Amino acid sequence: MDWFKLSLQLNNFPINRAQKLLEEIREIPEEKYQEYIVQRRTDIVNYHLKNNPFYRQFFQQEGFKNWEDVPVMQKSDLQQPLQKRLSNGFSKRKAYLGKTSGSSGQPFIFAKDRFSHALSWAGFNNRYNWYGIDLNTSLQARFYGIPLDLYGNIQEKLKDRISLRRRFNIFDLSEDKMKGFLKRFRKKDFDYINGYTSAILLFAKYLQEHDIRLKDLCPSLKLCIVTSERLFEEDKKLMEESLGVPVINEYGASEVGLIAFENRNSEWIVNSEDLFIEILDKNGKTVPKGTEGRVVITSLYNKAHPMIRYDIGDSGVLSENGSLKQPILKKLIGRTSDIAKLPDGKVVPGLTFYYVTKTIIEDNGEIKEFVITQTATDAFKIEYVSKEDFSELQIKKILHAIETYVGKNLKVNFKRSEVLRRSKSGKLKQFTSHL
Structure with missing residues (x-):
């Protein structure tokens, strides 16, 4: 059974339609990709100017003319009641709602329309397929926290069960807990690990100290995906030796979805299908490739809430070797956690x-x-x-x-x-x- 698709369909997220669109986008040739990006940017700006009173007020211009004139959104611009930021025709019940992690110190509540959210998940599944991981069939060892209130806890465990995820609670990473983690890996045929860099790194150090290679205990293990925090090269090497599988960087944010994903050549391939990524200087001007600047993101399909030229709070560098269809993130600055x-x-x-x-x-x-x-x-x-x-x-x-x-x-x-x-x-x- 396709558990991944089923879980999204039960929540009215049109994953089949999203996957079909993703395939169509990926078939657009390089020479026509600029036309696709320009059209999508124009369409999403005009949509929100017409249907979103908050964005009209924020835009402060008479109509859309030049992309470079579109104002950059800061997180502080979005720190007001969500109801004021929703597009016409959308309500809290008719959209996917989430909260940013606050890793930059500036939390807020956001919304995505159901199709846009499904498109984000289609993108994740596409990247995971690069490594033989299918969200419909692959069992995940999930190194995340979990809400401890009764309702939140039950809801998250239900999601885990439907989504083929088994959670490893990271609120306590003492040695006794690590021993418990090992027992679970011996008993279950996990396909991959996914979770916070710092938590998985601590587990890898525990394995190293006890001269254990995790894949020897769990032969089905194929991959480890780390997210939310920066992964240093020396830590990656330690983790790969202790886990016995490749360790891959995932760069994403809950409010926009997948931003970049590492391929087998250790390149961070930027998501150019449903996002448009820019690197800007402090004055909002595009910097040349190879130059550090602010990571600014446009969600090309989110109609429920504008995420247009949104400054996510990170600094990064685009590689000179990338193209418009396949940009490469050369460097990401920040996102470390003590x-x-x-x-x-x-x-x-x-x-x-x-x-x-x-x-x-x-x-x-x-x-x-x-x-x-x-x-x-x-x-x-x-x-x-x-x-x-x-x-x-x-x-x-x-x-x-x-x-x-x-x-x-x-x-x-x-x-x-x-x-x-x-x-x-x-x-x-x-x-x-x-x-």
Whole structure:
């Protein structure tokens, strides 16, 4: 049975139509690809100018003329109630809704129309096929967190079951948990691993310390896909030796889908089918290939919500060897995540704080930015930009989330600021450890 297709179809995502369109796009010859991109860009801008009051106000021009004049969207532009940003004819019930991870420190809620969301998944499945992985039939070992509230937990486990995913909870990566991971790999015929770089790296280091090669215990294993955090070359080498399979970089974002995926030649092939990727300077001008700049993304098919010239918060470099149809991401700067070490010996990946930040992402745009810093093994500081101080109820919710997802008996200091300190690249790092 095609479990991947079934799970999307049960949720009214037209995956068959999306896969057909993806195949048609991929058949467009290189010499006609510019025409395709220009047409799609024009169509999506005109659609939102006609059907989206928020985007008309943001655009601030009389009609669309030149692509270079289209304003660049910042995350701060989207930090207002979602209902104000939806296109005419769409509601929260008629679209796919999600929350950004807040890895850049600027979370918000977004929407994708159902066809656009299905097209994103068709793209993922296409790339996974490069390595013999089929989302319909391949069993995934999923190194992610999971909501611990009853409803969220049940919902996520149901999704995992239907989607052929078996979750390895990364909220606790102590040695005892690693032993439990090994037992599961011995019992199940996993086809691939997918998850946060830092969590899988810790597991790989555990394997190395115990002189274990994972593929020897789980011969069915073919691939490891890491996402959400930067993978350094020395870490990749360690992981491949310990896991016994290729380790592949996936670059994506929940609000736009797959951005780039590593091929067998170690090239990051940019998704040019349903996204248009630009590298811009600080003035919003396109930089030459080989030059570092801001990664700016246009979702060519999302009609529910405009993601047009959207500054995702990363810096990158496009290769001189790529083409319009097959751009190559030469370098991605940022997206690293520290690890929190607690007094009881528990080790927690920095991205665990994504599940903490979800408790303070409210659909009102009041909380603009935040960063979390570990100042001691049992002490953390949350610094945020907001119109008002956190209420007692908000603080209580955050403390409860930290106790649930991170650990107990931790000291947390809250500080409201006018602005937050940024790195030289202009990014905020959501979590930093000073240990």
